[in-house]
Amino acid sequence: MKGIxxxxxxxxxxxxxxxxxxxxxxxxxxxxxxxxxxxxxxKLSTRWEIVNGxxxxxxxxxxxxxxxxxxxxxxxTEWIKEKxxxxxxxxxxxxxxxxxxxxxxxxxxxLKSLKEKIQQYDKN
Numbered sequence: 108m109k110g111i112x113x114x115x116x117x118x119x120x121x122x123x124x125x126x127x128x129x130x131x132x133x134x135x136x137x138x139x140x141x142x143x144x145x146x147x148x149x150k151l152s153t154r155w156e157i158v159n160g161x162x163x164x165x166x167x168x169x170x171x172x173x174x175x176x177x178x179x180x181x182x183x184t185e186w187i188k189e190k191x192x193x194x195x196x197x198x199x200x201x202x203x204x205x206x207x208x209x210x211x212x213x214x215x216x217x218l219k220s221l222k223e224k225i226q227q228y229d230k231n
Contacts, residue, residue, distance in 0.1 A: 130162065131163050143168050
């Protein structure tokens with residue numbers, strides 16, 4: 108299972124960056140970029156949901172003490188809720204707290220779907 112989960116993680120990360128236009132959603136920097144999970148990767152119900160991802164430069168992901176998804180999580184949560192809206196956050200929160208067990212064939216279908224979305228960006 109680890110192989111498909113790694114492929115899913117990579118596809119998810121790529122798609123989060125593509126959806127953000129290849130820029131940090133906080134400051135607009137183009138590199139280097141990370142894809143951050145709003146709700147932890149441990150929550151399988153949202154782990155590979157694109158709406159659970161935010162593209163951040165490495166500073167705003169982990170390193171900056173002024174604003175960082177990991178070092179200032181309260182500020183990050185307030186910012187993302189303001190950026191995407193309370194309805195988005197409430198819906199994501201409900202989904203994140205659901206219990207989900209994905210079988211191999213479901214993971215394979217999800218990977219296929221993520222790859223198709225990535226290909227759509229490649230075509231444009």
